[in-house]
Amino acid sequence: MSADTAAVVVDHVSKKFKLYRERNQTLKSAVMRGRKTVAEEFWAVNDVSFEVPEGHTFGLIGRNGSGKSTLLKTLARIYYPDAGSITLRGKAASLLEVGSGFHPELSGRENVYLNASILGLKRREVDARFDEIVEFSGVEKFIDQPVKNYSSGMYVRLGFSVAVHTNPDILVVDEVLAVGDGAFKEKSRQKFLEFTRDGKTVILVSHSLPQIREMCDQVAWLDKGTLREVGDAETVTEHYEKALVDEKE
Amino acid sequence: MTYLKELFATRELLYNLTMREVKGQYRRTVLGQLWSLLNPIATMLVYTVVFSFIFRARPHVGDPSGLDIYPLWLMCGLLPWLYFSRVVNGGLNSMVSNSGLIKKVYFPRMHLPFSVTASVGFTWLIEMGVLVLALQIFGGWPIWWIPVALLVMVLLAFFAVGVAMMLAITNVHFRDTQHFTTIVLQMWMYLTPIIYPLSLVENAARDIGDWVLTVYRLNPMERFVEVFRNLLYDNRWPELGDTLFIVAVSGIVFTLGFWVFSRNERRLAELL
Known part of the structure; x- marks a missing residue:
């Protein structure tokens, strides 16, 4: 090599x-x-x-x-x-723990933006990929709910989805x-x-x-x-x- | 230099972290952002009752504004102080309270104390806005002095975050720092002419010796309080000496904090 x-x-x-x-x-x-x-x-x-x-x-x-x-x-x-x-x-992006940095009181939508920017994405880039991120995570219905109401599976799926979409x-x-x-x-x-x-x-x-x-x-x-x-x-x-x-x- | 570049390139993260604090803070409260005003108003009432009615403390009459209202005079010093102490407390705890994030994701860690400074600053801005409005209603003319006051607010933010960055690093090594700082801040507040006028100290200095006043005025917060009162309560230019003092102190303390923090930043994840 x-x-x-x-x-x-x-x-x-x-x-x-x-x-x-x-x-x-x-x-x-x-x-x-x-x-x-x-x-x-x-x-x-x-x-x-x-x-x-x-x-x-x-x-x-x-x-x-x-x-x-x-x-x-x-x-x-x-x-x-x-x-x-x-x-x-x-x-490089790391996926050591998904959903780290999620704020429990903020909605899924707000947390997607927050988490994506922690992982180094600009707002414009998140805008462009937002639908894709939500669709991949499969939490469409709950995206405007505070994430503290999410099941642990939903929480992790959303976090994972943000991370893999940071490209x-x-x-x-x-x-x-x-x-x-x-x-x-x-x-x-x-x-x-x-x-x-x-x-x-x-x-x-x-x-x-x-x-x-x-x-x-x-x-x-x-x-x-x-x-x-x-x-x-x-x-x-x-x-x-x-x-x-x-x-x- | 590369570090500064990186900080600048990730400025959106700073904005998002700040909004996380601002939005998260008053979620699920009926009064929402109003709470940030109720807190200082309650403090104002307590101090006014105790010091104005019971101890009969007299503020100096605003020159040239002619204002002679203890609660307003008090707030011109108390609000900057509260800002300072909240930034120092929040900033020094920002490493420990975000340890989950620091251990799992890479990003310039300096954004954490910065975001505390900015989110607390947002609240402070609202408080100061209400104070200016009150001063205007009661006969002062602080409106013209707003631009200068904003500059001094920025200086205080630099000073506060500089102190916070140094303590944040210390707190990662010794968790004693947070408890120790609480005590120091309490004493520091009473060593600053916030609830009593400087003239009391001047009187005491006349009896004991001038050195008392010289030492007393080494406190940068004394100068900040003085400058804020000059601008908002008296409506005049602050003394040149005071202005130079706070510019120098803010510059030095911020640079020192920045240096200490950036030198220790890499090891934060393993120390937490």
């Missing part, structure tokens, strides 16, 4: 967290601690490098605490790497495919396929290996913050499954 077709280049990225023995964020504890640092360093992501080719769906797999989510948040510019760099070609070049997704009922899941799957058909890139984290195999072309396997393997989805998931079984024995 040559550099000019890579949508995302992850170059020796490391991210550390400080673990405080006392998780007490008060001035008193800081003063008592004095100059001594009691923080331990913990490398959640350690020297990970890979490239994500443009127009493909890329999966991140690994066990709990393997650093998938940290890496995803770093890709979404919520965390900043302590070492290494991430290069994104094009506009990013790179979409970063954290297990949100598990939202909504079967019909909506199928709809979102179709949307992702449409994305990659248009030459856009999707990066997703999932614990469901069948889903990963079905949707992803390439997969990176993370283990305790380091990269175990990256490559073809079938091969890597097979190795991963084998490792899980081996461990149990």
